[in-house]
Structures are given as C-alpha cells and as structure tokens.
Amino acid sequence: MEGIPSVLLLRGDGIRAWSAGGSLLAAENENVLLSAAGDRITWGGVMVLDSPIDVWAPGGLLVDGRRLPGRIRISARNGGIRAVAVVPLEEYVAAVLSREASPTFLPEALSALAVAVRTYTLLAMASPRDPDYDVVAGVEDQVFEGVEGVGPGFRAAAAATRGEALYYGGGLARTVYHSTCGGRTEGSAFAWGTDLPYLRSVVCEDCRKSPVWRWEYRMGREEGRRVALALGVRAGTDLGFGIAGRTPSGRARYVRLTSGGVTRELKAAQFRKAVGYRRMRSLWAEIVPVGDGWLFTGNGYGHGVGMCQWGANGMAESGASYREILARYYPLTRVASLPGSPVPLAGSAGGGF
Numbered sequence: 001m002e003g004i005p006s007v008l009l010l011r012g013d014g015i016r017a018w019s020a021g022g023s024l025l026a027a028e029n030e031n032v033l034l035s036a037a038g039d040r041i042t043w044g045g046v047m048v049l050d051s052p053i054d055v056w057a058p059g060g061l062l063v064d065g066r067r068l069p070g071r072i073r074i075s076a077r078n079g080g081i082r083a084v085a086v087v088p089l090e091e092y093v094a095a096v097l098s099r100e101a102s103p104t105f106l107p108e109a110l111s112a113l114a115v116a117v118r119t120y121t122l123l124a125m126a127s128p129r130d131p132d133y134d135v136v137a138g139v140e141d142q143v144f145e146g147v148e149g150v151g152p153g154f155r156a157a158a159a160a161t162r163g164e165a166l167y168y169g170g171g172l173a174r175t176v177y178h179s180t181c182g183g184r185t186e187g188s189a190f191a192w193g194t195d196l197p198y199l200r201s202v203v204c205e206d207c208r209k210s211p212v213w214r215w216e217y218r219m220g221r222e223e224g225r226r227v228a229l230a231l232g233v234r235a236g237t238d239l240g241f242g243i244a245g246r247t248p249s250g251r252a253r254y255v256r257l258t259s260g261g262v263t264r265e266l267k268a269a270q271f272r273k274a275v276g277y278r279r280m281r282s283l284w285a286e287i288v289p290v291g292d293g294w295l296f297t298g299n300g301y302g303h304g305v306g307m308c309q310w311g312a313n314g315m316a317e318s319g320a321s322y323r324e325i326l327a328r329y330y331p332l333t334r335v336a337s338l339p340g341s342p343v344p345l346a347g348s349a350g351g352g353f
C-alpha cells in the first residue's frame with residue numbers, strides 16, 4: 001500500500017517490547033530503529049521478531065517523531081511497517097466524540113452520538129479493509145491524535161452509554177452521522193446506492209440553530225476553471241455549472257459542466273469533493289451564475305445520512321432522551337449492550353494495509 005514506511009524510529013526512555021502473547025522480547029534505553037523484513041520486524045538491526053509486537057515506555061513513546069498514547073502495536077506486512085495506538089474502547093469513543101461534536105452539546109445529544117460512534121467503530125473493527133468504510137481514515141487520524149485532553153462532557157457521554165451499541169436485525173447498524181441535515185436527512189440509497197431500512201430520509205427541523213443550517217459560497221471564475229480541470233474538463237471562458245437531477249430529499253444527484261459546446265454530467269458527490277467539502281457544504285444546494293463566477297447557496301453540512309448532530313442537540317434541548325434521538329434518526333434499530341461487554345480494546349493504524 002502507498003505511504004507505508006519500511007522503517008520506524010522509536011524514541012523513549014526504557015523502551016520494552018513484548019510478543020502478542022505477552023513475553024518480553026527486547027529492551028532498549030533511548031531509541032531503536034525498526035524495519036520490516038517481509039512480514040517480520042527487525043529490531044535495531046540485530047534481532048528479527050515475529051509480527052506483531054507491542055511496545056511501551058514509562059514516559060511515553062515518540063514514533064517517527066509523533067507522540068502516541070499508551071501501548072503501541074507494531075506490525076509488518078509485505079515489507080511495510082506500521083504503528084497502532086491501542087486504546088480502550090470507551091476512551092476511544094470519548095476521543096472521537098471530542099473531535100466530532102461541539103462541547104456545547106447537551107448530555108443526551110452527546111450520549112446519542114457516543115452510541116453511534118461506538119457502533120460505527122465496532123463495525124469498522126469487524127471489517128477494517130472494507131473500502132466502503134470511510135471510517136477507516138477517520139479512525140486512524142483520531143487514534144494518532146491521542147486521547148489526552150478529552151473534555152469531561154465527552155467522557156461522561158461515553159461512560160453513560162458504556163458498552164451500548166445499535167443493532168439492526170442480528171448485526172451492528174451502520175450508524176453514520178453528519179453535522180447538519182438542513183431540514184431533511186438523506187437516504188443511504190441515494191447517497192451510496194445501498195438502501196438500508198434504518199437509513200432512510202427523515203424530516204428534521206431541530207438543526208435550525210446550527211451555524212450551517214443555511215450557507216452560501218461564492219466561487220470565482222478562475223476557481224471554477226480549476227475545479228473543472230480537476231474533473232477532467234478543460235474549460236474556456238464560457239464555463240457553466242448546473243444541477244442536473246436531484247434525489248427525493250432535494251440533494252443534487254448530478255452536476256452538469258458545459259464549455260465550448262461540450263456538456264459533461266458527473267456525480268454531484270464527485271463535484272462537491274472537487275470544490276471542497278468546506279466550501280460546498282452539502283449537496284442540497286443551488287448554483288447560480290453571478291458576476292464573474294457563481295453563487296452557491298445550500299442547506300446543512302455533510303452527506304446528510306443518518307444522525308443529524310445539530311438536530312440531535314435540538315431534540316435534547318426539547319427534552320428528548322438519547323434513546324429517543326437514536327430512534328428518530330435510526331428507526332427500526334435497537335440499543336443493546338455488547339455481548340460480554342465491555343470489549344477490552346480498540347486499536348487502529350496509520351496508513352493501513
């Protein structure tokens with residue numbers, strides 16, 4: 001895989017390494033260079049160890065200059081080597097929450113989101129290489145940011161829902177979420193082509209207080225041409241953009257690019273990615289030519305599928321419980337405790353095989 005290094009430098013005082021089974025394999029005082037030898041790990045150029053190994057130092061470890069929390073799992077495969085911070089599931093849930101949600105959210109909204117994050121994480125752990133899972137990159141980034149400095153509200157939400165996950169039928173639900181739906185969530189069938197009965201469009205007026213309930217963005221002509229070029233269209237001065245078909249929730253399905261008498265239609269999601277997610281905040285948008293460019297106006301922020309976070313907070317302000325919030329955005333699912341809960345460990349990676 002692209003971007004996986006073949007060597008890693010560990011720095012720390014009193015570094016120790018254990019096998020996956022827990023036997024002490026090696027110790028090093030200050031730093032040690034690890035490299036991949038096929039599917040095995042070379043320790044300091046002298047020992048070859050079976051992958052994976054766990055490493056730890058009493059004062060913490062720097063892995064290629066980055067401080068990773070707690071115990072680190074190192075694994076090698078096909079000549080690539082990677083480091084994974086191994087953190088307890090509930091700490092992990094609190095850390096993701098702290099990044100995804102506003103600290104101003106009410107406890108019931110944070111609890112609903114904690115259940116969604118936990119479920120999503122468990123599902124991603126069960127199928128980490130599924131290319132449909134955009135969680136993988138997010139999970140990896142999150143773990144590398146570590147679990148230090150997570151606010152008490154986020155920890156409380158994880159603790160209040162400890163071990164609880166959302167199920168549909170016999171399995172974990174795919175509990176996707178987004179910032180603000182803008183008035184109506186999107187069905188998974190229209191966003192991703194997979195119709196999940198608990199991810200269908202629902203009306204939501206509870207996200208009105210979101211700063212991105214309504215938004216606009218002005219795009220200049222040069223920027224428009226760069227976007228077109230990124231999408232494979234070399235545009236002249238007559239470049240035009242337009243929405244070419246919408247999903248039942250009102251979100252753009254296709255966008256049409258015209259220039260020099262040539263018209264090209266592409267998926268609206270691809271267009272939004274090229275414009276930039278923070279500029280074109282959602283597909284629920286209009287594009288109007290103005291002056292020397294275009295005016296984008298739209299509703300909400302994010303893909304719009306599953307739980308609307310600002311809507312969850314609006315519901316909490318109206319007195320809804322976290323279970324009521326979950327039932328609204330993920331109808332037909334049920335909350336249950338994990339079998340044999342708590343699950344001991346959640347881990348993730350940088351780069352991924």
Ligand SMILES: [Zn+2]
Nearest residue numbers: 204207308311
């Ligand atoms: Zn909403």
